[in-house]
Amino acid sequence: MKVLFVCTGNTCRSALAQHLATGVEARSAGLAAYPGQPMTPGAVRALGRDPGHRSQRVTEELVDWADVVVCMTRAHLDSLTALYPQYRAKYRTLKDTDVADPIGESDDVYAATAAEIKEALDELLKDARR
Numbered sequence: 001m002k003v004l005f006v007c008t009g010n011t012c013r014s015a016l017a018q019h020l021a022t023g024v025e026a027r028s029a030g031l032a033a034y035p036g037q038p039m040t041p042g043a044v045r046a047l048g049r050d051p052g053h054r055s056q057r058v059t060e061e062l063v064d065w066a067d068v069v070v071c072m073t074r075a076h077l078d079s080l081t082a083l084y085p086q087y088r089a090k091y092r093t094l095k096d097t098d099v100a101d102p103i104g105e106s107d108d109v110y111a112a113t114a115a116e117i118k119e120a121l122d123e124l125l126k127d128a129r130r
Helices: 013-020 041-047 060-065 074-083 085-090 107-128
Strands: 002-007 025-030 068-071 091-093
Touching: 002 013, 002 060, 002 074, 013 025, 013 041, 013 107, 025 060, 041 107, 060 085, 068 074, 068 085, 074 085, 074 091, 085 091
Parallel strands: 002 025, 002 068, 068 091
Antiparallel strands: none
């Protein structure tokens, strides 16, 4: 299964999801990403390693590549639907509530965000494999 994770800047939430996802081919991108940016230091610390991640913008090619496109918030899903409505059947949010952006927050907030993403990922990927 190929999964694309989407957020705003692709340096925190979607990047964490990409590197926390197991058993799938995962990529991530941001709707307003500045290409080539590393993960934020807080995200690297929450992950426990530096995966060498570099941000990228969402493109139609990435959306087409994915079997499933997982958005961190409902607003991301709505923006993606406006950009590429033909792929709407692939889109979903990671969970029923938005995953808050930890940018600029403490390491504790980043760790909590990573744990929230991991828990939701485990459920989402278990359901998607059925």
